[in-house]
Amino acid sequence: MIKRLSYQEIDFEKYNQCVENSFQKNFYCNKETLDFLCKNWELLVYNDYEAVMPIPFVEKAFFKIVIMPLFCQQLGIFGNSNREINQIFLEYFKKHYNILNYAFNFNNEFKTELLTKKNFVIPVQEYAFLRRKKYFKGRKSTVKTAQYLEFKEVFTHEHILDFIKNNFKGLEKQSDQDFFLEYLFFLEKSNKLKMFGSYFENQLTNITILTDDSDSYSLLGLINNEELKNHNGASFLIDRILQQNIESKAFNFMGGSIRGIEVFFKSFGADLQQYQVIQNSKKDIILNCLKIS
Known part of the structure; x- marks a missing residue:
């Protein structure tokens, strides 16, 4: 068999x-x-x-x-x-x-x-219902206060790659970091890469790196500039991506075994998927x- x-x-x-x-x-x-x-x-x-x-x-x-x-x-x-x-x-x-x-x-x-x-996933649904009924109260407030930030799609230009190199956490080996960048180019060539950035007064505060499948986005990386973390760019970015896409594409957070990260994902109304x-x-x-x- x-x-x-x-x-x-x-x-x-x-x-x-x-x-x-x-x-x-x-x-x-x-x-x-x-x-x-x-x-x-x-x-x-x-x-x-x-x-x-x-x-x-x-x-x-x-x-x-x-x-x-x-x-x-x-x-x-x-x-x-x-x-x-x-x-x-x-x-x-x-x-x-x-x-x-x-x-x-x-x-x-x-x-x-x-x-x-x-793992945590948000299935396709109405954004208004998701934010009103499923967002945690604190997440609603954080997202609301961050609306002064600017939302942009970004690409693998040199300044974006430098931001990723300087702020990416979780990969200790230089070879792993280099492989991550190679993976981004592979995804880009395959038309599977989406990246969005949040800006404060033309300063890049955060980047989300997503794999783009036909029916879902999956979170590959959420890169934060620690010096500008008080602007809550991570919450702003996830919310804006959901606002623009969740009625046609599911959102897969790709993990959540660490308590603090789990709470962050759940605060957007994500469902547990083991x-x-x-x-x-x-x-x-x-x-x-x-x-x-």
Whole structure:
């Protein structure tokens, strides 16, 4: 039932057809996205591409280690599957791979209970209803007081890239920061990048970086100038993007496991959307390598 295919063995015409027609489809399962984000990836296939599961990995000391690449939130199983078929994938996956971490998509359900991570999403709806009924009281007030800011779409010009380089937090390695900028250029070339900035007296206070899919925006980065944070540009930007787009595009905050960030996302009326993950320690990996070998 389950076949394990190397990258060279994948029938990408069938793969693309499977994911395009799947209800679990997301941005990350696109071949082009996987090719860019992953050093290596292969595929588990159920029957004749009825369902598929991309597996990103790195090679360490002659072993393949499954690890989610940077900037990739959810993969998992795509196609004509149910809980029973998902369980078959899961059992095969755990038996045949050394898994450091792997994230399934939020539509994947299993008989086995797994760890979960939090994501927050605002579905398509009327903006007036969202702001009136679902915004937290404090967020309404913060957004109202920030209306003097100027809202602009921005692009990958030198001064914008310098702002990102100087203010981006969360990536300690210089190589990761460089890869992030490369990812922006990849998204731009693929017509998947949207960036918006807030300005105070011609000074850039904040930038939102979004991936633009046909039916949703996903938050890739929210960059703040700490010297101008008292202007509440982050709240202003998110609100203005919702005002202009939420009646046609959902908004995916792409995370929320840190308490303060979770509260920020929820304050815009976002709904909790959990997805299941496998996480192991390096010690677990070593023991599993010995078992599989």
